[in-house]
Amino acid sequence: MDSFLVLGQKYFPYILKGAVVTVEITVGSLILGTVIGMVIAIARLSKHAICSWPAAIYVEIIRDTPALLQLFIIYFGLAGYGIKLDPLSASILTLGIIGGAYLSEVFRAGIQSVERGQIEAALSIGMRDHQVMRRVILPQAFLLILPPFGNFLIALIKDTSLVLTISVPEIMYQSYNVASQTYRSMEVYALAAIIYFGLCFPLSRFAKWLEKLRPPP
């Protein structure tokens, strides 16, 4: 039996290739989720029920059903209706949709934390709604949004492991393959854990540091 180090040398590059895919999925779904989250947050805050209701329903449906199920609906379910997505696209789409629902709550809380007086001051100098949002609300909401946004990103990286189930060659899938060939589950998954930890730990420290940047009330 090879030692842990030899095993590591042999398979670490293979699992690391999975890390590249993990990062791809993370970045893709983070961008998609941010865009969806922003749109949903603004829709939910709208005075018009025709905007706020569908947004609220979207968030509830996503929040109250399992992520794995959502992935299967998008990958296997849609395929039955002729929408055949490749596994990577289906993964990014699913995690983006899920992320959008969660991030919309983060954005909404940040936007609502900006004082009413700020909005009135901006309106009173003749700003239009989108200018108020861009120039006054978002810059002030930004610092409040950053820490929960960082936490979301960490959760997202870990959640990408779900897509092993539709054979996307990310960290989890690669390690699973190695483990089933070598029968060295503990060591292989430990390697995977080191990679996940290496990705998440710096972000976690960064999110903690950002919390200190919060402006005094």
Next chain:
Amino acid sequence: MISSLNQFGPTGAQSPMPQIRIEDLKKQFGTLEVLHGISLDVHRGEVVAIIGASGSGKSTLLRCLNHLEIPTGGRIYFEGRLIDKQYDLAELRAEIGMVFQHFNLFPHRTALGNVIEGPIIVRKMERVQAAEVGRQLLARVGLKGKEDTYPSQLSGGQKQRVAIARALAMNPKVVLFDEVTSALDPELIGEVLAVMRDLAHQGLTMLVVTHEMGFAQEAAHRVVFIDQGKIVEQGKPEQIFRTPSYQRTRVFLKAVIDKVIMQE
């Protein structure tokens, strides 16, 4: 400097058409009616002080004028034009400045940044030109040298003067002052009132909701007393303060004077 002093037109000149005409204005919050039909004309260059107990509807009246509150009844005309659904509210608000009780300065921008925000974003002015105007305005409210200071580093009186400069930067035709000294420490009230007195003398049209009777008496052309959502009486300051016609006005004024004496 001279030109910027004169930007509000001739002092006290009264054109036949009122700059603002308010007709039977009503505002209801849920089932509570706060304004029960207010009618008032304000002419160009006029300084109107609006006095009354808290909760009488003074601030609501002011906030209806730039539609921060949407009236539930009556009509408001700005320079002869009815403010209705077709009226572009952003355009209206760019013409009617407002200064708030709690300043509402943008905390993420410097004093100068606050002042030039409107000219740059709303008026699409070049940054260099806006900064030039902004510096002049800050100097005019006595804040030369504070251009790069953030609001959190300013005193209440300084904040409020930045807020006045921010409103003036839009070159408004009317400025609404909503209890602008009420949140200030007593020793800081004077510096803000001095700036407002200056503006009044330069012919800016001003509607001033205030508890500062001294200011109303010396700077206003007209004093309007509001009680329970209605105008009880209005007139020249000396008339309202010396010979009020209504019992309610007398009671209010006596209460205010007693309070001032108590504080001193």
